[in-house]
Amino acid sequence: MHTSISPLALPFPEMPAIAGVSVRVARARYKTWDRCDLTFVTVDPGTAVAGVLTQSKCPSPEVEWCRKALVLGEARALVVNAGNSNAFTGSRGRAAVEAIAARTAGHLGCKPSDVFVASTGVIGVPLPIDKAEAGLDAAFTADPADWRAAAETIGTTDTYPKGAVTTAVVDGRTVTLAGIIKGSGMIAPDMATMLGFIFTDAAVEADWLQRALLSANAPSFSCITVDGDTSTSDTVLAFATGKAGNVPLTDDDSPGADAFRSALNDLCRQLAMLVVRDGEGATKLIEIAVTGAESDRSAHRIAMSIANSPLVKTAIAGEDANWGRVVMAVGKAGEPAERDSLSIRFGDTEVARDGLAVEGYDEAPVSAHLKGKEIEIGVDLGLGDGRATVWTCDLTHGYISINADYRS
Numbered sequence: 001m002h003t004s005i006s007p008l009a010l011p012f013p014e015m016p017a018i019a020g021v022s023v024r025v026a027r028a029r030y031k032t033w034d035r036c037d038l039t040f041v042t043v044d045p046g047t048a049v050a051g052v053l054t055q056s057k058c059p060s061p062e063v064e065w066c067r068k069a070l071v072l073g074e075a076r077a078l079v080v081n082a083g084n085s086n087a088f089t090g091s092r093g094r095a096a097v098e099a100i101a102a103r104t105a106g107h108l109g110c111k112p113s114d115v116f117v118a119s120t121g122v123i124g125v126p127l128p129i130d131k132a133e134a135g136l137d138a139a140f141t142a143d144p145a146d147w148r149a150a151a152e153t154i155g156t157t158d159t160y161p162k163g164a165v166t167t168a169v170v171d172g173r174t175v176t177l178a179g180i181i182k183g184s185g186m187i188a189p190d191m192a193t194m195l196g197f198i199f200t201d202a203a204v205e206a207d208w209l210q211r212a213l214l215s216a217n218a219p220s221f222s223c224i225t226v227d228g229d230t231s232t233s234d235t236v237l238a239f240a241t242g243k244a245g246n247v248p249l250t251d252d253d254s255p256g257a258d259a260f261r262s263a264l265n266d267l268c269r270q271l272a273m274l275v276v277r278d279g280e281g282a283t284k285l286i287e288i289a290v291t292g293a294e295s296d297r298s299a300h301r302i303a304m305s306i307a308n309s310p311l312v313k314t315a316i317a318g319e320d321a322n323w324g325r326v327v328m329a330v331g332k333a334g335e336p337a338e339r340d341s342l343s344i345r346f347g348d349t350e351v352a353r354d355g356l357a358v359e360g361y362d363e364a365p366v367s368a369h370l371k372g373k374e375i376e377i378g379v380d381l382g383l384g385d386g387r388a389t390v391w392t393c394d395l396t397h398g399y400i401s402i403n404a405d406y407r408s
Contacts, residue, residue: 005305008277008285008373008393009160015147015178016165018125019201020044020241025153026143028120028135030083036153038132039080040139041197042108045089047241049075050210052217054234060087061094062117063233063344065101069113073206075239076114077104078197079136080154082182086119086127096127103136116236118195120182121156151180154195157402158184159278164270168202168263170256171246175202177267181236183275184226194221196236196271202260203242205250212261213238214267220268222332223300223390226279227399228308238264276391281398284316286375293386298335305333306377313395319370321363323351330379341382346370 012200021043025036034164051070053063069075079100086093101112110113145153151161165178201340204212213236221236242248248258277285288306293299306312306329315322330337340355347369350358369375375394 004159006159006278007283010274010277012148012151012161013165013247015163016176016240017049018199019243020047020178020180021144021239022198023147023150024139025145025149026135026139026142028081028131030081030131032085036149037082038135038139039078039150039153040136041078041150043075043077043199043239044241044243045076047239048073048076048204048209049236049237049239050206050207050213051235052213052221054231056230056232056234058088058232060085060119061089062086062119063096063235065097066116066118066235066237069116070210072113073210074114075116076108076110078116078118078237078239079104080195080197081119081121081127082134082156084119084125085121085123085128085233087099087123089124089126092126095276096132099129100132100136103133107136107140111230112143116237118233118237120195120233122155123232124406147178147180151182154180154182156182156184157280158182162271162274164267164274166263166267166270168256168259170202170244170249170260173244173246175200175246175260175390177202177243177263179267179271180270181275184278184280194231194234194236194275196221198242198264198267198373200238201244202240203244203246203248203317204240204260205248206255208250209238209240212264215261216265216268220265220272223388224272224276225304225307225390225392226276226282241404273391276393279393280402281396281400282393283396284373284375284394286313286316286377286387286393287391288377288379289387289389290381291387292381292383293388294336294384295386296388297386299337299386300390302330302333302337302379302381303388303390305329306379307392310395313392316370316375317394317396319367321346321351321366321370326377326379327352330381336383338383343380343382345378347376350366
């Protein structure tokens, strides 16, 4: 964790323990830092698991391991390493993941495929097996930790720990969903360096949990961007222990399925927003709403084009209502757009309409809006019913400073 906390940070919430889940942290010393960097979570037998993983064509061996293990839908443990992503490390990287899974499985008496592994940090450096195994041995005997400690341990350039919690009534029982997440830079989740872990005591069948997580991912994790760069390691996993005792959710018609989906959607959005609020060097949270597109997919692509534009993001950092940069980003998206039907607003103030500036518009409320910490940009294409909302942050010199010396 960095000492300078993001001005957009939110306080860590009160998060209850989840029945069937035990959390421990330890020091594997992957980097020369004085902090815990290995998180070890055990879940009781019978826990279902689902996940969404990066679509990067250069994924880490951890991502490949999780992808295979998810097919089985069962979990007993999660191991998260911070400081070394173990990506682009060839056979040595794969050997490290296999060693972690084998050692954990031996400790718990389960199959290696029941162990899920995620790593985050520098790319191209093999994860040292000796440090991983020593860190695991320390974690096996460590005292239980709380969610805040786990959230701090999985972080890299994060400036604050990120967690969220929500509840739902399923089959007459209140179930709890809790999640922690890390992410600050290299954020443009294409899922499906962002790692998120969700735990619930609800009884949920693995296949339906997978469908629910995929659905929740689309308007949350896949609608945020800090810098347009998709990590080799993006992973979101959801574990359901079943300890709440509800009749298991198996399909959309199961009692409480809608309530659970709604809670999962809410939790994923909360977690996604926490990542954008901690964008490297960020001082402003930006919401970009696109309407009037030919399709929702088209609207999403246009919104992401705006959100990933360095020119748009630096204008917002400078509190400059340069709507011409928004026009540029719409035009380069490669999606249907008609210049003379386009309108743009900042906050509640429309600044451009029908292909030109709104005559005599008052820039004072726009300037006031841009001085705030939460900025809204609205674009209406006037072509159809497609709509999408995405979130990003501004681009400041702080982003350069953090990434220019990332490996030191």
